[in-house]
Amino acid sequence: MKIRFWGVRGSIPSPGPKTVRYGGNTTCIEVRSDDGELIILDAGSGIFPLAQTLLKELPVKANVFITHTHWDHIHGLPFFIPFFIPGNSVRIHGAYDVISSQGIEQIMDVQMQYSYFPIREAELKARIEYQTLEIGEVVTIGDATVTNTLLNHPVIDFGYRVDCKGKSMFFTGDHEPWFNIYDEGDEGYAEYQTMVDEKQQQMDEVVRGVDVLIMDCSYTAAEYPAKKGWGHSTFDYAIALARRAGVKKLVCTHHEPTRSDDELEQVFAEACLRCKPLPGDPEILLSREGMELDL
Amino acid sequence: MTQLTPELEKKLTTAVDRMPAFPRSVQKVLELTRNINCLPKELVGVLEKDPVMTMKILKVINSAYYSMPNKITSVNQSVVYLGINTVKNLALSFAAVGILPKVNTAGFDIQRYLVHSLATATVARHLCTKSGSDEIDAGDCYVAGLLHDFGKVVFAQFMAPEFREALELRDKMPLHEAERQIIGVDHGVAGAMLAKRWQFPEALVQCIRDHHRSDVESTLMMDCVRLADQICRKVYLSSEERQQDWKAQKPIVARFGDNLEAIVASLGDFDKIVAEAVVFVQVESNT
Numbered sequence: 001m002k003i004r005f006w007g008v009r010g011s012i013p014s015p016g017p018k019t020v021r022y023g024g025n026t027t028c029i030e031v032r033s034d035d036g037e038l039i040i041l042d043a044g045s046g047i048f049p050l051a052q053t054l055l056k057e058l059p060v061k062a063n064v065f066i067t068h069t070h071w072d073h074i075h076g077l078p079f080f081i082p083f084f085i086p087g088n089s090v091r092i093h094g095a096y097d098v099i100s101s102q103g104i105e106q107i108m109d110v111q112m113q114y115s116y117f118p119i120r121e122a123e124l125k126a127r128i129e130y131q132t133l134e135i136g137e138v139v140t141i142g143d144a145t146v147t148n149t150l151l152n153h154p155v156i157d158f159g160y161r162v163d164c165k166g167k168s169m170f171f172t173g174d175h176e177p178w179f180n181i182y183d184e185g186d187e188g189y190a191e192y193q194t195m196v197d198e199k200q201q202q203m204d205e206v207v208r209g210v211d212v213l214i215m216d217c218s219y220t221a222a223e224y225p226a227k228k229g230w231g232h233s234t235f236d237y238a239i240a241l242a243r244r245a246g247v248k249k250l251v252c253t254h255h256e257p258t259r260s261d262d263e264l265e266q267v268f269a270e271a272c273l274r275c276k277p278l279p280g281d282p283e284i285l286l287s288r289e290g291m292e293l294d295l
Numbered sequence: 296m297t298q299l300t301p302e303l304e305k306k307l308t309t310a311v312d313r314m315p316a317f318p319r320s321v322q323k324v325l326e327l328t329r330n331i332n333c334l335p336k337e338l339v340g341v342l343e344k345d346p347v348m349t350m351k352i353l354k355v356i357n358s359a360y361y362s363m364p365n366k367i368t369s370v371n372q373s374v375v376y377l378g379i380n381t382v383k384n385l386a387l388s389f390a391a392v393g394i395l396p397k398v399n400t401a402g403f404d405i406q407r408y409l410v411h412s413l414a415t416a417t418v419a420r421h422l423c424t425k426s427g428s429d430e431i432d433a434g435d436c437y438v439a440g441l442l443h444d445f446g447k448v449v450f451a452q453f454m455a456p457e458f459r460e461a462l463e464l465r466d467k468m469p470l471h472e473a474e475r476q477i478i479g480v481d482h483g484v485a486g487a488m489l490a491k492r493w494q495f496p497e498a499l500v501q502c503i504r505d506h507h508r509s510d511v512e513s514t515l516m517m518d519c520v521r522l523a524d525q526i527c528r529k530v531y532l533s534s535e536e537r538q539q540d541w542k543a544q545k546p547i548v549a550r551f552g553d554n555l556e557a558i559v560a561s562l563g564d565f566d567k568i569v570a571e572a573v574v575f576v577q578v579e580s581n582t
Contacts, residue, residue, distance in 0.1 A: 156381065
């Protein structure tokens with residue numbers, strides 16, 4: 001299995017001299033199975049440069065998995081060039097949205113409205129299919145399987161685990177640690193804490209032993225209290241999780257858009273130091289546009 | 296008859312989506328959600344007191360769209376799974392349906408229903424804790440108590456003429472018997488049909504369905520709800536009148552002893568339970 005990062009930034013594309021080294025595109029991760037099946041995790045602006053490279057291997061057969069429908073994870077989709085070429089096929093997977101009562105097809109409907117985009121979905125030439133996933137549903141793509149798990153974000157967010165011939169990776173999409181909504185001493189505190197612990201344990205089990213864990217690490221521990229409830233994790237939480245679950249490699253991603261490359265390296269180094277390296281620790285690194293991992 | 300006709304089932308199922316929630320919770324949801332930093336526990340505190348909001352949230356989360364590995368039984372659990380923002384937006388969409396009118400053409404006292412349901416929920420939770428059993432969760436008993444009479448509010452809203460007729464027979468026979476005679480099923484069967492259709496946990500479905508049936512084998516959850524229902528039946532009486540009423544009755548379930556008054560005394564301050572329920576209803580009537 002091969003993993004390539006095309007977009008690593010959170011919230012909004014952030015190009016410019018201060019983000020040149022790590023990149024300014026929003027989330028998009030290309031995963032290739034051993035047999036070459038194409039799995040694309042999220043469709044942030046990073047999907048556009050990915051699309052350019054796919055033109056060399058027509059016809060494209062792409063399997064897109066959307067973690068959640070916030071803009072920075074879908075706004076590159078209308079610019080996924082293989083849509084415009086006959087003979088290509090694209091299958092888009094994602095969760096059902098209870099608020100709009102719609103399946104994953106809404107991410108194209110909504111973005112390709114007349115006022116926002118010049119081309120209608122009906123005018124696209126590729127074959128497009130949508131698959132709205134149930135929680136825990138396993139999708140087989142050639143020699144790979146993709147399994148989702150429900151994580152915690154202000155909108156339904158699926159983390160995806162990809163398995164292929166004994167190798168595995170997990171990507172969180174956007175995720176905040178579950179937290180107790182009650183204060184210690186409140187009547188509901190203990191009961192709620194039990195549920196929070198159960199959810200975390202379920203996540204740990206899904207992540208357990210993966211070769212690569214790619215995780216939302218938007219904030220530092222110091223920044224987090226002011227951003228609680230916004231749906232993102234910290235470096236410290238990710239490192240603790242990776243250790244607990246016996247992960248081999250932790251890749252920290254969803255970089256805060258206002259953080260320069262220098263600042264990013266600084267907060268990352270501080271977090272690694274704070275967590276005091278232990279023997280047997282996973283390798284921990286920052287995601288970077290263009291970075292490739294070969295498992 | 297213990298089964299609904301397909302026509303009646305269809306009518307009630309489609310009706311509930313259009314079912315408004317209680318004025319107090321709609322008002323509170325709108326008020327709380329205007330503040331971007333509203334406390335999740337405050338929102339949950341409102342939602343879990345409203346049978347309509349609770350029913351609708353459980354309906355969504357247990358729906359086939361998600362195929363949850365475990366059935367979800369409480370508002371809190373829904374928040375853990377869906378996240379507070381999604382639950383908040385669900386609540387807003389329920390609030391947008393409107394508010395239950397204070398007066399309905401069935402002549403059903405919606406406020407008294409709510410006080411009774413809330414008090415029953417609280418007492419059922421206390422009873423479960425008191426039983427010391429870890430067979431079921433006390434929170435499940437709360438939800439069962441809150442929703443046990445849900446069928447009544449559906450009847451009042453969507454089958455007003457028939458329900459009015461049943462209510463008028465109340466002096467001659469218990470309401471659930473009058474419902475069976477006039478509507479064909481009692482409110483337990485109607486409420487359970489909805490709960491079943493929405494894939495609520497089987498124990499909850501059973502509890503709603505059979506709480507007025509003496510011929511089915513009881514479970515701990517059902518014992519808690521039936522006894523709580525009995526204790527809270529005349530929740531609108533004065534404290535002294537309630538005492539007299541309990542003194543004159545035997546508990547309808549044996550599990551907690553044979554002295555109803557003593558059981559109530561062991562639950563703590565019953566007047567407080569009622570007062571809290573009344574507050575939830577009263578505030579809305581002042582607005």
